[in-house]
Amino acid sequence: RLWGSGPSVWHKNYPVAQGNRQSPIDIVPHQALHDPSLGPVVLNYDQCTSMNITNNGHSVVVQFDDSDDRSVIQGGPLDNPYRLKQFHFHWGEKGCHGSEHTVAGNSYASELHLVHWNAVKYKTFGEAATAPDGLAVLGIFLETGDDHRWLHVITDALYMVKFKVSTTVNCFNPKCLLPSSLHYWTYLGSLTTPPLHESVIWIVLREPIIVSEKQLGKFRMLLFTGEEEDQRIRMENNFRPPQPLKGRKVRSSI
Numbered sequence: 018r019l020w021g022s023g024p025s026v027w028h029k030n031y032p033v034a035q036g037n038r039q040s041p042i043d044i045v046p047h048q049a050l051h052d053p054s055l056g057p058v059v060l061n062y063d064q065c066t067s068m069n070i071t072n073n074g075h076s077v078v079v080q081f082d083d084s085d086d087r088s089v090i091q092g093g094p095l096d097n098p099y100r101l102k103q104f105h106f107h108w109g110e111k112g113c114h115g116s117e118h119t120v121a122g123n124s125y126a127s128e129l130h131l132v133h134w135n136a137v138k139y140k141t142f143g144e145a146a147t148a149p150d151g152l153a154v155l156g157i158f159l160e161t162g163d164d165h166r167w168l169h170v171i172t173d174a175l176y177m178v179k180f181k182v183s184t185t186v187n188c189f190n191p192k193c194l195l196p197s198s199l200h201y202w203t204y205l206g207s208l209t210t211p212p213l214h215e216s217v218i219w220i221v222l223r224e225p226i227i228v229s230e231k232q233l234g235k236f237r238m239l240l241f242t243g244e245e246e247d248q249r250i251r252m253e254n255n256f257r258p259p260q261p262l263k264g265r266k267v268r269s270s271i
């Protein structure tokens with residue numbers, strides 16, 4: 018975390034940080050309500066809507082062309098299709114810490130977020146990002162083990178965005194980053210980085226994907242800082258800790 022700008026001080030500039038539907042949370046599987054009315058999550062991702070990969074100073078983000086409904090998520094807890102805007106990762110400086118959501122108090126090495134917005138009800142991502150049903154983020158845990166055969170497309174591009182810059186990535190379909198089971202937990206929450214808007218319907222997959230320590234290591238060599246800055250601050254621990262549930266119910270499709 019950058020000096021003096023970590024999650025513990027965000028509430029000074031973003032009072033919503035202490036709101037009633039903040040994310041991430043600790044998911045306790047046995048306390049989740051199995052809701053049989055929750056259908057499967059359906060992902061229709063087009064082959065070639067990815068555009069670029071950017072180091073934005075607090076994560077590495079792959080942006081998509083969201084000018085039409087080519088890549089959408091629907092079903093599950095969602096009343097409309099939500100358009101894929103970007104995906105990014107959160108990770109730690111070593112093995113078992115780095116995810117944002119935890120499961121029964123256990124954290125994973127990293128967490129992938131696929132950020133979608135409700136283009137049926139709202140005209141722009143910015144407008145959707147401030148609406149209670151504006152965003153849907155699919156969370157996928159990353160666990161260390163064997164090499165992930167497709168993640169290398171992203172990790173091999175990371176050296177090009179070591180500093181805060183951007184480079185093109187085309188025809189990367191994030192469907193290749195999904196685990197085999199789409200069983201999920203869902204709850205109403207927020208963005209996990211400022212401005213922390215309480216506008217996210219969270220869908221967190223139970224099954225992690227497996228990536229190698231070597232692939233994760235390439236995230237850790239990214240820098241928060243730009244090339245011109247003399248301080249070389251490694252980008253690691255860019256995860257917010259779990260927030261109070263404040264009476265919310267977590268439902269499970271399982």
Ligand SMILES: NS(=O)(=O)c1ccco1
Binds near residue numbers: 132208
């Ligand atoms: N980490 S996240 O997916 O809640 C997010 C998206 C944009 C800002 O924060």
Ligand SMILES: [Zn+2]
Binds near residue numbers: 106209
């Ligand atoms: Zn995120």
